[in-house]
Amino acid sequence: MIKVAINGFGRIGRLVFRAAVVSDDIEVVAINAPDKTPAQLAYTVKYDSVHGRFNGTVESDDSSIIVNGKRVPIVGNRNPAELPWGEMGVEYVLECTGAFLTTEKAQAHIDAGAQVVVLSGPSKDDTPMFVCG
Template sequence: MIKVAINGFGRIGRLAFRAGIVADDIEIVAINAPDKTPAQLAYTVKYDSVHGRFQGTVEYDDNSITVNGKRVAVVGNRNPAELPWGELGVEYVLECTGAFLTTEKAQAHLDAGAQVVVLSGPSKDDTPMFVCGVNLDKYTPDIKVVSNASCTTNCLAPMAKALN
């Protein structure tokens, strides 16, 4: 089971959370959302205007939310280098703020103890971008910051590869 933290709880962060919290091989250990309380995060997990009501239990306390009996720490720090990724045992950080889209900026998550950072959008430098079904076979474990490219790229690249 891999341990994941989510930095940023907008649309992408929430959808990643909804998918990860019900997966058997993923443990979401923390959410960093500086401007949100656990009560607000619990509400946004439970009610989604596009995907509907979450089919499970959602509770919260002062420092966490608990979804389907799984406790997830809630932290609120704008500086990724100060996040408790090491003490929480975070292996992967899903960088979903849109603010840290270069390897240099994402390095702060690694400095805080994470092992790999996955950017949820296209990078603004030469950070490697990977698209499932297109070039995922090029990934090697020594790459510590990766980009998932853009939604447009994820939609069109598999077709372009097939046509090529």
Template sequence: MVKVGVSGFGLIGCLVTRAALNSGKIDIVTINDPFIDLNYMVYMLQYDSTHGKFHRTVKAENGKLVINGKSTSIFQERDPANIKRGDAGAEYVVESTGVFTTVEKAGAHLKGGAKRGQPLPSPRQPGPTRQRALRLSRAVIHSDSKGNAMSWELCIVATLLAVLATQFLMNMR
């Protein structure tokens, strides 16, 4: 199972967490958001006006987010370099705050022990966004085009697929 940390628990971070948990192949081991209280994280994960109720047990316990009995470490740090994600077992970090939008800035997550930080493109940041190309089964989804209008849904899917591709040795170009 891939162990992932989430940085930013707004709409995107919450949806990444839901999608990861629903996949059964990704384990969310850390969540960082300096602006969202743990009890509100519980509420956000349980109820979504678009995607409906999350059908798992979610609670706050001893400063951690507990989902179906599994504890997730919660941090409230503004500087991702101060988060010891490696101690929690995070191999990857999904950067969904909209603040660390370049690979260089997202690299601060690696100082805490994660192997890789993946920034999600922010619509507020103009400029090219490289779309990932993944070979899944025999169908090839390939795009070396650059664009700055990727939807956040595509960003979430691309990030999760990239993590799965890396973990399960799919051919990625």
């Protein structure tokens, strides 16, 4: 099972999360969403104006959202180099903020302990892009 963290919980981060939580091959071990409470994040997972209501249970506590009984810790740090990816066993970071779209900026996730960073937007340097579809 692949252990992923989602950095940024806007439109793309939420949709990636919705897809990941129903996969048997992916475990979301953390979400980084500065300035948002777990209750706010749970609400945005539960209700989507385009995709409709989430087909499962969504709750929150002081530090996590609980989706289908699985607790996902919420961290809130704008500096990816300070995120606890190594401590949390994160293998892949899904970079969904749109703010870290160069190799140099994405490297901070690697420095924090992740093994791979997947950019959700087009890179702003010569970082290779792969488009599947």
